[in-house]
Amino acid sequence: MKTEIFVRLSDVSKKYDRTGVETLALQHVSFEARAGEMVLLLGPSGSGKTTFLTILAGLQKPSEGEVTIFGQNVLDYSPKDLQKLRAQHIGFIFQTFYLLDSLSVIENIMLVMKFAGISKTEANQRARIFLEKFGISHLTNAYPKTLSQGEKQRVAVARALANGANLILADEPTGSLSTLQGMTIVQYLKDAVMNDGRCAVIASHDERIRPFADRVLTLRDGVLV
Ligand SMILES: Nc1ncnc2c1ncn2[C@@H]1O[C@H](COP(=O)(O)OP(=O)(O)OP(=O)(O)O)[C@@H](O)[C@H]1O
Ligand SMILES: [Mg+2]
Incomplete structure:
Protein backbone atom coordinates (compact mmCIF):
# COMPACT_ATOMS: atom_id res chain seq x y z
CA MET A 1 0.00 0.00 0.00
CA LYS A 2 1.26 3.47 -0.80
CA THR A 3 1.71 5.76 2.18
CA GLU A 4 -0.79 8.59 2.46
CA ILE A 5 0.20 11.85 0.79
CA PHE A 6 -0.31 14.68 3.30
CA VAL A 7 0.48 17.60 1.06
CA ARG A 8 1.12 18.24 -2.60
CA LEU A 9 2.16 21.18 -4.74
CA SER A 10 1.50 20.81 -8.47
CA ASP A 11 3.42 23.13 -10.77
CA VAL A 12 3.28 25.99 -8.28
CA SER A 13 4.65 29.44 -9.07
CA LYS A 14 4.57 32.49 -6.83
CA LYS A 15 5.09 36.01 -8.01
CA TYR A 16 5.35 38.94 -5.58
CA ASP A 17 4.85 42.51 -6.59
CA ARG A 18 6.60 44.98 -4.31
CA THR A 19 6.01 48.57 -5.37
CA GLY A 20 6.08 47.66 -9.03
CA VAL A 21 9.07 45.32 -8.80
CA GLU A 22 8.21 41.70 -9.50
CA THR A 23 9.94 38.80 -7.79
CA LEU A 24 9.43 35.26 -9.00
CA ALA A 25 9.81 33.56 -5.61
CA LEU A 26 8.80 30.07 -6.80
CA GLN A 27 8.92 28.72 -10.32
CA HIS A 28 6.99 25.60 -11.40
CA VAL A 29 7.54 23.72 -8.16
CA SER A 30 6.03 20.25 -7.77
CA PHE A 31 6.38 18.44 -4.48
CA GLU A 32 4.69 15.90 -2.27
CA ALA A 33 5.25 14.75 1.29
CA ARG A 34 3.88 11.64 2.97
CA ALA A 35 3.13 10.24 6.40
CA GLY A 36 6.26 9.12 8.24
CA GLU A 37 8.60 11.33 6.26
CA MET A 38 10.95 14.13 7.29
CA VAL A 39 11.93 16.38 4.39
CA LEU A 40 14.66 19.00 4.61
CA LEU A 41 14.46 21.97 2.27
CA LEU A 42 17.82 23.70 1.94
CA GLY A 43 18.55 26.90 0.05
CA PRO A 44 20.29 30.25 0.43
CA SER A 45 18.57 33.36 1.77
CA GLY A 46 15.92 34.60 -0.64
CA SER A 47 15.66 31.29 -2.50
CA GLY A 48 11.96 30.94 -1.61
CA LYS A 49 11.93 28.61 1.43
CA THR A 50 9.49 30.63 3.53
CA THR A 51 7.27 31.18 0.49
CA PHE A 52 7.28 27.42 -0.15
CA LEU A 53 6.26 26.59 3.44
CA THR A 54 3.54 29.25 3.72
CA ILE A 55 1.98 27.98 0.49
CA LEU A 56 2.18 24.38 1.77
CA ALA A 57 0.33 25.54 4.90
CA GLY A 58 -2.35 27.36 2.92
CA LEU A 59 -1.25 30.64 4.52
CA GLN A 60 -0.96 32.25 1.13
CA LYS A 61 -2.07 31.31 -2.36
CA PRO A 62 0.20 30.55 -5.29
CA SER A 63 0.03 32.71 -8.43
CA GLU A 64 -0.23 29.52 -10.47
CA GLY A 65 -0.61 25.81 -9.77
CA GLU A 66 -2.48 23.69 -7.23
CA VAL A 67 -2.10 22.96 -3.53
CA THR A 68 -3.60 19.82 -2.03
CA ILE A 69 -3.60 19.28 1.74
CA PHE A 70 -4.88 15.91 3.00
CA GLY A 71 -6.42 15.26 -0.39
CA GLN A 72 -8.34 18.55 -0.50
CA ASN A 73 -7.66 21.31 -2.98
CA VAL A 74 -7.17 24.22 -0.58
CA LEU A 75 -7.66 26.86 -3.24
CA ASP A 76 -11.38 25.98 -3.06
CA TYR A 77 -11.52 26.48 0.72
CA SER A 78 -13.13 29.47 2.40
CA PRO A 79 -10.78 31.35 4.77
CA LYS A 80 -12.74 29.98 7.75
CA ASP A 81 -12.49 26.33 6.63
CA LEU A 82 -8.82 26.80 5.87
CA GLN A 83 -8.24 28.17 9.35
CA LYS A 84 -9.97 25.13 10.84
CA LEU A 85 -7.93 22.74 8.71
CA ARG A 86 -4.74 24.45 9.84
CA ALA A 87 -5.70 24.49 13.53
CA GLN A 88 -6.44 20.76 13.53
CA HIS A 89 -3.84 19.33 11.19
CA ILE A 90 -0.92 21.69 10.68
CA GLY A 91 1.74 22.80 13.14
CA PHE A 92 3.68 25.76 11.77
CA ILE A 93 6.92 26.93 13.35
CA PHE A 94 7.49 30.45 12.07
CA GLN A 95 10.93 31.86 11.37
CA THR A 96 10.01 34.81 13.59
CA SER A 137 9.26 24.34 32.38
CA HIS A 138 10.75 27.12 34.56
CA LEU A 139 9.39 29.52 31.91
CA THR A 140 5.78 28.28 32.07
CA ASN A 141 4.37 31.59 33.33
CA ALA A 142 6.96 33.91 31.80
CA TYR A 143 6.10 36.39 29.05
CA PRO A 144 7.73 36.09 25.61
CA LYS A 145 9.42 39.50 25.84
CA THR A 146 11.59 38.23 28.70
CA LEU A 147 12.84 35.15 26.80
CA SER A 148 16.02 34.66 24.81
CA GLN A 149 15.73 33.85 21.08
CA GLY A 150 16.52 30.20 21.73
CA GLU A 151 13.88 29.98 24.45
CA LYS A 152 11.28 31.57 22.16
CA GLN A 153 12.18 29.08 19.49
CA ARG A 154 11.59 26.16 21.83
CA VAL A 155 8.19 27.58 22.84
CA ALA A 156 7.28 27.91 19.16
CA VAL A 157 8.21 24.28 18.49
CA ALA A 158 6.30 23.09 21.58
CA ARG A 159 3.25 25.01 20.39
CA ALA A 160 3.42 23.45 16.91
CA LEU A 161 3.65 19.90 18.25
CA ALA A 162 1.21 20.15 21.15
CA ASN A 163 -2.01 20.17 19.11
CA GLY A 164 -1.11 16.77 17.63
CA ALA A 165 -0.92 18.11 14.07
CA ASN A 166 -0.03 15.51 11.44
CA LEU A 167 1.82 17.96 9.24
CA ILE A 168 4.63 19.95 10.86
CA LEU A 169 6.07 22.80 8.82
CA ALA A 170 9.15 24.37 10.35
CA ASP A 171 10.89 27.49 9.11
CA GLU A 172 14.47 27.61 10.41
CA PRO A 173 13.60 25.84 13.67
CA THR A 174 17.22 25.69 14.83
CA GLY A 175 18.44 29.14 13.78
CA SER A 176 18.92 30.62 17.26
CA LEU A 177 19.94 27.44 19.04
CA SER A 178 23.22 25.83 20.06
CA THR A 179 24.05 22.53 18.36
CA LEU A 180 22.85 20.58 21.39
CA GLN A 181 19.57 22.47 21.75
CA GLY A 182 18.95 22.57 17.99
CA MET A 183 19.61 18.89 17.40
CA THR A 184 17.46 17.98 20.44
CA ILE A 185 14.57 19.73 18.76
CA VAL A 186 15.23 18.14 15.39
CA GLN A 187 15.41 14.74 17.10
CA TYR A 188 12.11 15.51 18.74
CA LEU A 189 10.55 16.34 15.36
CA LYS A 190 12.09 13.16 13.97
CA ASP A 191 10.56 11.07 16.80
CA ALA A 192 7.17 12.66 16.16
CA VAL A 193 7.48 11.65 12.50
CA MET A 194 8.71 8.10 13.12
CA ASN A 195 6.56 7.14 16.10
CA ASP A 196 3.34 8.98 15.39
CA GLY A 197 3.28 8.80 11.56
CA ARG A 198 3.41 12.57 11.25
CA CYS A 199 5.19 14.37 8.42
CA ALA A 200 7.67 17.21 8.84
CA VAL A 201 8.98 19.63 6.25
CA ILE A 202 11.86 21.73 7.56
CA ALA A 203 13.24 24.73 5.71
CA SER A 204 16.71 25.71 6.81
CA HIS A 205 20.24 26.78 6.00
CA ASP A 206 21.40 24.43 8.74
CA GLU A 207 23.42 21.56 7.26
CA ARG A 208 23.52 19.91 10.71
CA ILE A 209 19.92 18.77 10.09
CA ARG A 210 20.87 16.76 6.99
CA PRO A 211 21.57 13.44 8.79
CA PHE A 212 18.07 13.45 10.30
CA ALA A 213 16.21 13.90 7.02
CA ASP A 214 14.67 11.13 4.91
CA ARG A 215 14.91 13.41 1.87
CA VAL A 216 16.85 16.59 1.15
CA LEU A 217 15.73 19.10 -1.49
CA THR A 218 17.36 22.36 -2.50
CA LEU A 219 15.73 25.56 -3.67
CA ARG A 220 17.75 27.91 -5.83
CA ASP A 221 16.16 31.17 -7.02
CA GLY A 222 12.70 29.66 -6.60
CA VAL A 223 13.51 26.47 -8.51
CA LEU A 224 13.58 23.07 -6.84
CA VAL A 225 16.82 21.33 -7.84
N1 LIG B 1 5.56 39.62 0.83
C1 LIG B 1 6.51 39.76 -0.08
N2 LIG B 1 6.46 40.77 -1.00
C2 LIG B 1 7.40 40.90 -1.93
N3 LIG B 1 8.47 40.10 -2.07
C3 LIG B 1 8.60 39.09 -1.19
C4 LIG B 1 7.64 38.86 -0.15
N4 LIG B 1 8.02 37.78 0.58
C5 LIG B 1 9.17 37.35 0.01
N5 LIG B 1 9.52 38.12 -1.04
C6 LIG B 1 10.71 37.91 -1.92
O1 LIG B 1 10.64 36.58 -2.44
C7 LIG B 1 11.91 35.96 -2.45
C8 LIG B 1 11.87 34.69 -1.63
O2 LIG B 1 11.67 35.04 -0.25
P1 LIG B 1 11.57 33.97 0.92
O3 LIG B 1 11.26 34.71 2.15
O4 LIG B 1 10.63 32.91 0.50
O5 LIG B 1 13.06 33.38 0.95
P2 LIG B 1 13.80 32.47 2.02
O6 LIG B 1 14.49 31.37 1.27
O7 LIG B 1 12.84 32.06 3.08
O8 LIG B 1 14.91 33.43 2.63
P3 LIG B 1 15.59 33.42 4.10
O9 LIG B 1 16.52 32.24 4.13
O10 LIG B 1 16.31 34.72 4.17
O11 LIG B 1 14.50 33.32 5.12
C9 LIG B 1 12.88 37.02 -1.93
O12 LIG B 1 13.45 37.65 -3.05
C10 LIG B 1 12.01 38.00 -1.16
O13 LIG B 1 12.53 39.30 -1.17
MG1 LIG C 1 12.76 32.40 5.13
Whole structure:
Protein backbone atom coordinates (compact mmCIF):
# COMPACT_ATOMS: atom_id res chain seq x y z
CA MET A 1 0.00 0.00 0.00
CA LYS A 2 1.26 3.47 -0.80
CA THR A 3 1.71 5.76 2.18
CA GLU A 4 -0.79 8.59 2.46
CA ILE A 5 0.20 11.85 0.79
CA PHE A 6 -0.31 14.68 3.30
CA VAL A 7 0.48 17.60 1.06
CA ARG A 8 1.12 18.24 -2.60
CA LEU A 9 2.16 21.18 -4.74
CA SER A 10 1.50 20.81 -8.47
CA ASP A 11 3.42 23.13 -10.77
CA VAL A 12 3.28 25.99 -8.28
CA SER A 13 4.65 29.44 -9.07
CA LYS A 14 4.57 32.49 -6.83
CA LYS A 15 5.09 36.01 -8.01
CA TYR A 16 5.35 38.94 -5.58
CA ASP A 17 4.85 42.51 -6.59
CA ARG A 18 6.60 44.98 -4.31
CA THR A 19 6.01 48.57 -5.37
CA GLY A 20 6.08 47.66 -9.03
CA VAL A 21 9.07 45.32 -8.80
CA GLU A 22 8.21 41.70 -9.50
CA THR A 23 9.94 38.80 -7.79
CA LEU A 24 9.43 35.26 -9.00
CA ALA A 25 9.81 33.56 -5.61
CA LEU A 26 8.80 30.07 -6.80
CA GLN A 27 8.92 28.72 -10.32
CA HIS A 28 6.99 25.60 -11.40
CA VAL A 29 7.54 23.72 -8.16
CA SER A 30 6.03 20.25 -7.77
CA PHE A 31 6.38 18.44 -4.48
CA GLU A 32 4.69 15.90 -2.27
CA ALA A 33 5.25 14.75 1.29
CA ARG A 34 3.88 11.64 2.97
CA ALA A 35 3.13 10.24 6.40
CA GLY A 36 6.26 9.12 8.24
CA GLU A 37 8.60 11.33 6.26
CA MET A 38 10.95 14.13 7.29
CA VAL A 39 11.93 16.38 4.39
CA LEU A 40 14.66 19.00 4.61
CA LEU A 41 14.46 21.97 2.27
CA LEU A 42 17.82 23.70 1.94
CA GLY A 43 18.55 26.90 0.05
CA PRO A 44 20.29 30.25 0.43
CA SER A 45 18.57 33.36 1.77
CA GLY A 46 15.92 34.60 -0.64
CA SER A 47 15.66 31.29 -2.50
CA GLY A 48 11.96 30.94 -1.61
CA LYS A 49 11.93 28.61 1.43
CA THR A 50 9.49 30.63 3.53
CA THR A 51 7.27 31.18 0.49
CA PHE A 52 7.28 27.42 -0.15
CA LEU A 53 6.26 26.59 3.44
CA THR A 54 3.54 29.25 3.72
CA ILE A 55 1.98 27.98 0.49
CA LEU A 56 2.18 24.38 1.77
CA ALA A 57 0.33 25.54 4.90
CA GLY A 58 -2.35 27.36 2.92
CA LEU A 59 -1.25 30.64 4.52
CA GLN A 60 -0.96 32.25 1.13
CA LYS A 61 -2.07 31.31 -2.36
CA PRO A 62 0.20 30.55 -5.29
CA SER A 63 0.03 32.71 -8.43
CA GLU A 64 -0.23 29.52 -10.47
CA GLY A 65 -0.61 25.81 -9.77
CA GLU A 66 -2.48 23.69 -7.23
CA VAL A 67 -2.10 22.96 -3.53
CA THR A 68 -3.60 19.82 -2.03
CA ILE A 69 -3.60 19.28 1.74
CA PHE A 70 -4.88 15.91 3.00
CA GLY A 71 -6.42 15.26 -0.39
CA GLN A 72 -8.34 18.55 -0.50
CA ASN A 73 -7.66 21.31 -2.98
CA VAL A 74 -7.17 24.22 -0.58
CA LEU A 75 -7.66 26.86 -3.24
CA ASP A 76 -11.38 25.98 -3.06
CA TYR A 77 -11.52 26.48 0.72
CA SER A 78 -13.13 29.47 2.40
CA PRO A 79 -10.78 31.35 4.77
CA LYS A 80 -12.74 29.98 7.75
CA ASP A 81 -12.49 26.33 6.63
CA LEU A 82 -8.82 26.80 5.87
CA GLN A 83 -8.24 28.17 9.35
CA LYS A 84 -9.97 25.13 10.84
CA LEU A 85 -7.93 22.74 8.71
CA ARG A 86 -4.74 24.45 9.84
CA ALA A 87 -5.70 24.49 13.53
CA GLN A 88 -6.44 20.76 13.53
CA HIS A 89 -3.84 19.33 11.19
CA ILE A 90 -0.92 21.69 10.68
CA GLY A 91 1.74 22.80 13.14
CA PHE A 92 3.68 25.76 11.77
CA ILE A 93 6.92 26.93 13.35
CA PHE A 94 7.49 30.45 12.07
CA GLN A 95 10.93 31.86 11.37
CA THR A 96 10.01 34.81 13.59
CA PHE A 97 8.16 32.61 16.15
CA TYR A 98 4.96 34.73 16.30
CA LEU A 99 4.48 34.41 20.04
CA LEU A 100 1.81 36.69 21.48
CA ASP A 101 3.42 39.13 23.88
CA SER A 102 0.29 39.57 25.98
CA LEU A 103 0.10 35.85 26.79
CA SER A 104 2.41 33.79 28.98
CA VAL A 105 4.40 30.88 27.55
CA ILE A 106 1.83 28.27 28.57
CA GLU A 107 -1.05 30.43 27.36
CA ASN A 108 0.64 30.78 23.96
CA ILE A 109 0.87 27.00 23.67
CA MET A 110 -2.68 26.44 24.92
CA LEU A 111 -4.25 28.98 22.56
CA VAL A 112 -3.50 26.91 19.46
CA MET A 113 -5.05 23.86 21.09
CA LYS A 114 -8.16 25.88 21.92
CA PHE A 115 -8.55 26.64 18.19
CA ALA A 116 -8.25 22.90 17.52
CA GLY A 117 -11.11 22.20 19.97
CA ILE A 118 -8.99 20.59 22.70
CA SER A 119 -10.33 21.06 26.27
CA LYS A 120 -8.55 23.42 28.62
CA THR A 121 -7.51 20.69 31.07
CA GLU A 122 -6.10 18.52 28.28
CA ALA A 123 -4.36 21.51 26.67
CA ASN A 124 -2.79 22.48 29.99
CA GLN A 125 -1.46 18.94 30.53
CA ARG A 126 -0.07 18.67 27.02
CA ALA A 127 1.57 22.09 27.21
CA ARG A 128 3.32 21.13 30.46
CA ILE A 129 4.61 17.87 28.95
CA PHE A 130 6.22 19.77 26.06
CA LEU A 131 7.67 22.48 28.28
CA GLU A 132 9.27 19.74 30.36
CA LYS A 133 10.58 17.92 27.27
CA PHE A 134 12.22 21.05 25.92
CA GLY A 135 13.76 21.98 29.27
CA ILE A 136 11.78 25.20 29.67
CA SER A 137 9.26 24.34 32.38
CA HIS A 138 10.75 27.12 34.56
CA LEU A 139 9.39 29.52 31.91
CA THR A 140 5.78 28.28 32.07
CA ASN A 141 4.37 31.59 33.33
CA ALA A 142 6.96 33.91 31.80
CA TYR A 143 6.10 36.39 29.05
CA PRO A 144 7.73 36.09 25.61
CA LYS A 145 9.42 39.50 25.84
CA THR A 146 11.59 38.23 28.70
CA LEU A 147 12.84 35.15 26.80
CA SER A 148 16.02 34.66 24.81
CA GLN A 149 15.73 33.85 21.08
CA GLY A 150 16.52 30.20 21.73
CA GLU A 151 13.88 29.98 24.45
CA LYS A 152 11.28 31.57 22.16
CA GLN A 153 12.18 29.08 19.49
CA ARG A 154 11.59 26.16 21.83
CA VAL A 155 8.19 27.58 22.84
CA ALA A 156 7.28 27.91 19.16
CA VAL A 157 8.21 24.28 18.49
CA ALA A 158 6.30 23.09 21.58
CA ARG A 159 3.25 25.01 20.39
CA ALA A 160 3.42 23.45 16.91
CA LEU A 161 3.65 19.90 18.25
CA ALA A 162 1.21 20.15 21.15
CA ASN A 163 -2.01 20.17 19.11
CA GLY A 164 -1.11 16.77 17.63
CA ALA A 165 -0.92 18.11 14.07
CA ASN A 166 -0.03 15.51 11.44
CA LEU A 167 1.82 17.96 9.24
CA ILE A 168 4.63 19.95 10.86
CA LEU A 169 6.07 22.80 8.82
CA ALA A 170 9.15 24.37 10.35
CA ASP A 171 10.89 27.49 9.11
CA GLU A 172 14.47 27.61 10.41
CA PRO A 173 13.60 25.84 13.67
CA THR A 174 17.22 25.69 14.83
CA GLY A 175 18.44 29.14 13.78
CA SER A 176 18.92 30.62 17.26
CA LEU A 177 19.94 27.44 19.04
CA SER A 178 23.22 25.83 20.06
CA THR A 179 24.05 22.53 18.36
CA LEU A 180 22.85 20.58 21.39
CA GLN A 181 19.57 22.47 21.75
CA GLY A 182 18.95 22.57 17.99
CA MET A 183 19.61 18.89 17.40
CA THR A 184 17.46 17.98 20.44
CA ILE A 185 14.57 19.73 18.76
CA VAL A 186 15.23 18.14 15.39
CA GLN A 187 15.41 14.74 17.10
CA TYR A 188 12.11 15.51 18.74
CA LEU A 189 10.55 16.34 15.36
CA LYS A 190 12.09 13.16 13.97
CA ASP A 191 10.56 11.07 16.80
CA ALA A 192 7.17 12.66 16.16
CA VAL A 193 7.48 11.65 12.50
CA MET A 194 8.71 8.10 13.12
CA ASN A 195 6.56 7.14 16.10
CA ASP A 196 3.34 8.98 15.39
CA GLY A 197 3.28 8.80 11.56
CA ARG A 198 3.41 12.57 11.25
CA CYS A 199 5.19 14.37 8.42
CA ALA A 200 7.67 17.21 8.84
CA VAL A 201 8.98 19.63 6.25
CA ILE A 202 11.86 21.73 7.56
CA ALA A 203 13.24 24.73 5.71
CA SER A 204 16.71 25.71 6.81
CA HIS A 205 20.24 26.78 6.00
CA ASP A 206 21.40 24.43 8.74
CA GLU A 207 23.42 21.56 7.26
CA ARG A 208 23.52 19.91 10.71
CA ILE A 209 19.92 18.77 10.09
CA ARG A 210 20.87 16.76 6.99
CA PRO A 211 21.57 13.44 8.79
CA PHE A 212 18.07 13.45 10.30
CA ALA A 213 16.21 13.90 7.02
CA ASP A 214 14.67 11.13 4.91
CA ARG A 215 14.91 13.41 1.87
CA VAL A 216 16.85 16.59 1.15
CA LEU A 217 15.73 19.10 -1.49
CA THR A 218 17.36 22.36 -2.50
CA LEU A 219 15.73 25.56 -3.67
CA ARG A 220 17.75 27.91 -5.83
CA ASP A 221 16.16 31.17 -7.02
CA GLY A 222 12.70 29.66 -6.60
CA VAL A 223 13.51 26.47 -8.51
CA LEU A 224 13.58 23.07 -6.84
CA VAL A 225 16.82 21.33 -7.84
N1 LIG B 1 5.56 39.62 0.83
C1 LIG B 1 6.51 39.76 -0.08
N2 LIG B 1 6.46 40.77 -1.00
C2 LIG B 1 7.40 40.90 -1.93
N3 LIG B 1 8.47 40.10 -2.07
C3 LIG B 1 8.60 39.09 -1.19
C4 LIG B 1 7.64 38.86 -0.15
N4 LIG B 1 8.02 37.78 0.58
C5 LIG B 1 9.17 37.35 0.01
N5 LIG B 1 9.52 38.12 -1.04
C6 LIG B 1 10.71 37.91 -1.92
O1 LIG B 1 10.64 36.58 -2.44
C7 LIG B 1 11.91 35.96 -2.45
C8 LIG B 1 11.87 34.69 -1.63
O2 LIG B 1 11.67 35.04 -0.25
P1 LIG B 1 11.57 33.97 0.92
O3 LIG B 1 11.26 34.71 2.15
O4 LIG B 1 10.63 32.91 0.50
O5 LIG B 1 13.06 33.38 0.95
P2 LIG B 1 13.80 32.47 2.02
O6 LIG B 1 14.49 31.37 1.27
O7 LIG B 1 12.84 32.06 3.08
O8 LIG B 1 14.91 33.43 2.63
P3 LIG B 1 15.59 33.42 4.10
O9 LIG B 1 16.52 32.24 4.13
O10 LIG B 1 16.31 34.72 4.17
O11 LIG B 1 14.50 33.32 5.12
C9 LIG B 1 12.88 37.02 -1.93
O12 LIG B 1 13.45 37.65 -3.05
C10 LIG B 1 12.01 38.00 -1.16
O13 LIG B 1 12.53 39.30 -1.17
MG1 LIG C 1 12.76 32.40 5.13
